[in-house]
Amino acid sequence: MAEVVLRNLTKRWGDFVGVDNQSLEIRDREFLVLLGPSGCGKTTTMRMIAGLEEPTGGEIWIGDRQVNDDLPKDRDVAMVFQNYGLYPHMTVYDNIAYPLKVRGTPRSEIRHRVEAAATKVELAQFLDRKPRALSGGQRQRVALARAIVRTPKVFLMDEPLSNLDAKLRVTMRAELKHLSRELMITTIYVTHDQIEAMTLADRVAVMKSGIIQQLGTPDEIYNNPANLFVAGFIGSPPMNLITGSIRDGMFVTSGGIRLVPVDSADRQEVVLGVRPDDVRVSEEGQGDIDVRIYAFENTGEATLLTVQWGHQRVIARGDRHLRKDQDDCVSISLMADHLHLFDPQSGVRIAS
């Protein structure tokens, strides 16, 4: 058990910057998710913590020890790989036992601990099989069991669920969450899937182009995105981003429609962000703005209305019993206390 501290961590390949001078403190027993699109530096950051990639600059601390020059084997971390990284020539038992064997654990203790780990991930009846004879989900469990069989200081998980099919992913996500609460070991988890990030994390670090855009709890990230990137990246469907200006305390779209009162000084250019959940849909004439429906989608659990409003399109989430059709007219209202204002140039959130 340990905290992980990154100080001014940098990774460059020639001119390409993978991770750009980032500092991050991961608390003891915390579940931290590194979230971002592919190529944002999240996996590189994790590989540097594991010791599989050498930083160009900066420091990595695990517990009270600087590990920059330590080999992966000496860092006392366990890692789950996207492709599982199983040893195909060994049985499931030997796969799980390998970290113990290579560290010279006594044989009787190995058996005991492998069986305990396998039971925890429901693999006990597959110990004699080779990984080839397992399904994707079972292989993922072997990789997990191999990580939890000893008690490392830190768990590192590199997109562990991304090779599973959608249904299995949901099950495994819950199992992972359950397991992590049970084990209470500092965990760093890399993913591009925002739902995994939201559901699993104590805190999320959203990354883009090698820079951490925002670090906060899932609530903070969702409710108070620090900039336009985070606002657009988190949430499905994504936050509506409407350009306009603020005049006399009202947000006015670039089309000139006066929309909602906002709590901000006047500005020439501003981006208004509003989540589809915070757009209320009502019958024509009963809300703030009457609009025409561009597309109506029924997802089963809700309805999604894409409405044409001037030259912008806005997505609203409606009640699951709502039935409308393309080109119907409805009225929408934006919930004033759930609006986000951003500076269009810097993308940064404007404090209101």
Added chain:
Amino acid sequence: MTGRRKRQLANGVQVLLILIAIFVMLVPIIWIFMAAFKNHIDVFQLKLFFKPTLKNFPAVFESPYSLGHKLMNSTLVALVTVLLAIPIATMAAYSFSRFRLTGETTMLVTILATQFVPAVVIILPFFVMFRDLGLLDTRVGLILVNLSIVMPFAIWMIKGFIDGIPLDTEEAAMVDGSSRLQVIRNIVLPMAAPGLLTAGIFCFIIAWNEFLFALILTNKNAVTLPIGLALFKAEEGDLWNLLSAAGIIIMVPMFVLALIIRRYFVQGMTMGAVR
């Protein structure tokens, strides 16, 4: 109905062509197998039915041919060549496969390029060098020559197999607590084993059949089987029955190895990663 006829006809033609090809390829071998069991007088008659004899086989081991000594030479030379070549080639291949080396491509191509030079061109320098070093007509000398021949192939073949091992697997082993050498011993070698075996057999076959260098660089003590064949010339002409018997002794190990290589070659191709 006509479509079916056509297909049957096409199949028939196909089978016929294959049979012809097999026949053309097998005739020399069949001829040798028959000749090995014939008496000297029967050899030149293309009789399919004759009174077989086994005396050719003991004959080739007796004086003046004494094939046993040459068999020993061939076996030792080929075996030691393989036992040296595979470990060295594996280390080289692993480095080429996993580390970023300066001039990596150049080195790899250069290694292979040594084999672009026809043996006849460099055999004289070899002769002179070996004479000065006292390696002429020694097994050690032949092993060195054979190593220079098989190493490039071995390195390239084994590199191919190691390239096929997913990096994830090795990285997982490193994070799990292995040193680089433990990774190689516990993970890479077992996973590449079919490849190493294939490469080893391949090298053995090359060394076993090597003719030109052995012809020039040996004359008595280190003579190998292929050179030994040239001994079966006598005043009464070529002793084809003895030559064939010796030929079979050379070929049989190759057939056995070919069978093994076939099984492992497929396994090596399909082993790959667990994804």
